[in-house]
Amino acid sequence: MRAPxxxxxxxxxxxxxxxxxxxxxxxSRLMGRLFVIEGADGSGRSTNLKDLSGWIESNGYAVxxxxxxxxxxxxxxxxxxxxxxxxxxxTMSLLYATDFFDQLVHEIIxxxxxxxxxxxxxxxxxxxxxxxxxxxDPEWTRNLYSSALVPDAVFYLQVDPQELVLRNFEKNATLDxxxxxxxYQELLQREFxxxxxxxxxxxxxxxxxxxxxxxxxxxxxxxxxxxxxx
Amino acid sequence: xxxxxxxxxxxxxxxxxxxxxxxxxxHGKLIxxxxxxxxxxxxxxxxxxxxxxxxxxxxxxxxxxxxxxVKPSTSKGKSGRLLTPTTFSLIHATDFADRYERQIFxxxxxxxxxxxxxxxxxxxxxxxxxxxxxxxVEQLYSFAVQPDVTLFFRAxxxxxxNRILDGRPELKYHEAGMDMGWSSDPYESFRIFQGRxxxxxxxxxxxxxxxxxxxxxxxxxxQAEVRRIIRRSLRxxxxxxxxxRS
Numbered sequence: 107m108r109a110p111x112x113x114x115x116x117x118x119x120x121x122x123x124x125x126x127x128x129x130x131x132x133x134s135r136l137m138g139r140l141f142v143i144e145g146a147d148g149s150g151r152s153t154n155l156k157d158l159s160g161w162i163e164s165n166g167y168a169v170x171x172x173x174x175x176x177x178x179x180x181x182x183x184x185x186x187x188x189x190x191x192x193x194x195x196x197t198m199s200l201l202y203a204t205d206f207f208d209q210l211v212h213e214i215i216x217x218x219x220x221x222x223x224x225x226x227x228x229x230x231x232x233x234x235x236x237x238x239x240x241x242x243d244p245e246w247t248r249n250l251y252s253s254a255l256v257p258d259a260v261f262y263l264q265v266d267p268q269e270l271v272l273r274n275f276e277k278n279a280t281l282d283x284x285x286x287x288x289x290y291q292e293l294l295q296r297e298f299x300x301x302x303x304x305x306x307x308x309x310x311x312x313x314x315x316x317x318x319x320x321x322x323x324x325x326x327x328x329x330x331x332x333x334x335x336x
Numbered sequence: 337x338x339x340x341x342x343x344x345x346x347x348x349x350x351x352x353x354x355x356x357x358x359x360x361x362x363h364g365k366l367i368x369x370x371x372x373x374x375x376x377x378x379x380x381x382x383x384x385x386x387x388x389x390x391x392x393x394x395x396x397x398x399x400x401x402x403x404x405x406v407k408p409s410t411s412k413g414k415s416g417r418l419l420t421p422t423t424f425s426l427i428h429a430t431d432f433a434d435r436y437e438r439q440i441f442x443x444x445x446x447x448x449x450x451x452x453x454x455x456x457x458x459x460x461x462x463x464x465x466x467x468x469x470x471x472x473v474e475q476l477y478s479f480a481v482q483p484d485v486t487l488f489f490r491a492x493x494x495x496x497x498n499r500i501l502d503g504r505p506e507l508k509y510h511e512a513g514m515d516m517g518w519s520s521d522p523y524e525s526f527r528i529f530q531g532r533x534x535x536x537x538x539x540x541x542x543x544x545x546x547x548x549x550x551x552x553x554x555x556x557x558x559q560a561e562v563r564r565i566i567r568r569s570l571r572x573x574x575x576x577x578x579x580x581r582s
Contacts, residue, residue, distance in 0.1 A: 129421045129467035193405060194437035196479055200430035201406065204423055211420045249475040253422065 124230075125252030130211040137221035140214065140255060141327065142229040144298070145263030146291055148273035149312045150319060154263070155225055157320050158327065162223055165333050170217040172209055173227035174202070199237045203250050206233060210254060218255075223331070230254050231305065235297035239290065259330060260305060261323060262298065263312035267291045364444035365570045366481065368455035370537065371489030372530050373511075374499035375551045376558070380489065381453050383559045384566065388449060393575040396443045400454035403434040419510065421466035428459055429476050436480055444481070449575050456480050457544065461536035465529065466516065485569050487562060488541055491551035493531050501526070 121131050145151050159169050193201065217224050230251040237247045265273070267288055274287075301307065308326060312319050327333070367384070369377040381397070388395040401410070410427055412418070419427065443450050456477040463473045501523060509515065512522040513529030541548065547565055549558055 126469040126472040129469070193434065196433040196437055197405065197430055200426060200433050204409070204426040204430055207426055208418075208423045211422060212418070243479075246475065246478060249472060249478075253469065253472060 122256045123253050124248075124256055126249070128211075128253040128255070131215065131255075134219055136215075136218040138218035138223055139331070140218060140224045140226065140257040141330075142226040142231075142257045142260040143263065143323075144228055144231050144260060144307070145312060146265060146270050146294065148270045148277065149263040149265045150316055151227055151263060153316060154320055154323060155227055158323055159225060161324055162225075162327070162331070165331070167223045167331065168221070170213070170222045170224045171227065172214055172224060174232065175205055176209060195237075195240050195242065199233075199240075199242060199247070199250070202233050202236075206230065206251075206254070214255070226257065229257060229260070231260065231298070231301050231307075235294050235301065238297050239293045259326070260307045261326070262302065262307040262309050263319065264309055265312045267295065269313055362441075362444040362481075363447040365449045365485075365575075366440070366444055366452065366483040367449065367485045367487070367566060367569075368452040368457070368483040369487045369489065370454060370457045370546070371551060372491070372493075372496040372534055372537075374496035375489035375491050376499070376555065377487070377489040377551070378453055379555060380487070380549075380558055380562055381451055383555075384562060385451055387563060388451075388572075388575075391572060392577050393572060394446075394448045394577055395451060395575070396439065396448045397451045397453070398435055398439060399452075400458055401428060401431055403431040405434045406430050419515070421463065421468050421515075424466065424510065424515075425459065425463040425468050425473055425476070432456070432459070432477070433479070441481070447575070449570070452483070455483060455486070457486065457537070457540055457546075460540060461533045464536055465513075465532045482544065485565060486544060486546045487565065488537060488546035488548050489551035489558075490537075490548050493527075493534055495552055496534075497527055497530060 121136055123131070143151050143155055155171070159171070162169050214224050214226075234244075234247050234251060237250075238244050270291055271288065298307075302309065310319060310322055367381075369381045371377040385395060385397050406427055410431065440450050440452070459477060460470070460473055464470050507522045507526050512526040514522060514525050516525070516529070518528045519525040537546075540546065549561060549565075551558065553561075
């Protein structure tokens with residue numbers, strides 16, 4: 107599913123999910139586009155998204171944002187449950203999935219119908235990778251998210267684990283559990299490496315300076331949105 | 337042993353998609369009751385619970401939609417009518433997973449008789465009626481073991497409906513299936529909804545080996561039959577709590 111290139115106006119297109127149908131989709135066409143940025147904490151996701159958002163708007167497209175744990179329905183429960191460490195693995199997975207689908211059906215799909223460019227700060231990939239690292243059955247996890255919408259593109263901001271550690275130090279000055287942080291990041295990256303092929307991620311080298319990363323993201327999006335470079 | 341609760345083996349069934357295999361490595365017994373609202377199943381499982389408790393058996397009772405973890409979200413979603421078929425399905429799966437992983441499965445392993453007032457089949461019927469993909473929802477619950485006995489309290493639709501509607505109760509929005517827009521009259525909507533759920537139960541009955549109980553009979557007669565069925569499936573003496581030695 108690729109957006110038509112070098113065309114000033116977005117055209118509607120049929121809706122595609124990863125597998126199972128999503129009952130809430132109905133048959134109407136989606137006029138907008140869904141772009142996802144994935145990457146570890148410290149990979150520059152939020153800064154890049156903020157910059158991209160302004161640039162896209164300056165080109166005359168309306169932008170909406172989505173992220174994990176933002177649904178008004180569940181955000182509070184998830185936070186509370188995380189604090190109290192009450193939840194078992196499957197329950198936590200399902201709570202995150204509920205939160206995700208709540209946003210998908212109430213915010214993303216309506217925005218895409220209306221022709222917005224939706225920028226997602228992480229998507230099902232982070233949720234699936236976390237579940238799998240926590241030893242969920244991969245097949246079960248894939249089924250869980252199989253009725254999610256296939257994005258138009260996924261940009262993966264790749265940063266070496268050592269570099270991530272340094273960046274997190276700069277941000278927070280401390281890092282709890284050095285060993286487990288590194289080990290966890292490495293496990294997550296291994297899952298992402300598997301996903302890259304399966305889901306056709308576009309890899310962006312985010313070890314570089316942020317301006318370079320931003321430039322690369324813009325040039326890739328420009329092609330997909332038909333924005334001519336000035 | 338299924339060490340990781342998410343990893344219960346899933347067997348692929350050509351005709352029906354995914355079916356969970358039953359790991360036999362627990363000592364307890366899982367008995368589930370299913371049926372329409374008004375089928376009398378809750379009364380029957382309550383009587384079973386009293387019978388087992390008074391016999392001195394290790395018994396645990398669990399009810400659909402009763403976990404405290406997602407209660408705030410569920411109530412918020414239902415009162416605000418924010419739930420769509422998919423999120424309705426997921427929020428009930430979350431509730432179930434919490435009860436399953438913290439209570440049902442550990443207690444089965446510890447050798448309890450676990451009585452479930454509604455089990456995964458309630459989700460299968462309601463979600464499919466709401467238009468959710470059947471194989472998706474079946475796989476969603478694939479981490480759960482199949483009950484040792486599933487009692488399906490079967491009564492003609494009108495009988496169940498009359499038992500509920502005779503008192504003209506105030507039907508809740510989702511309970512009446514009002515979210516589906518079949519009818520603006522809650523009672524009419526409830527009738528349609530229950531009729532479709534009954535169809536789904538009938539489809540599931542042979543696939544999941546339901547034991548059918550005629551729910552039109554006297555409460556006492558049904559209970560006698562239910563106890564016979566349970567006695568056939570387990571040896572009660574295996575579950576009697578030992579008295580501490582004095």
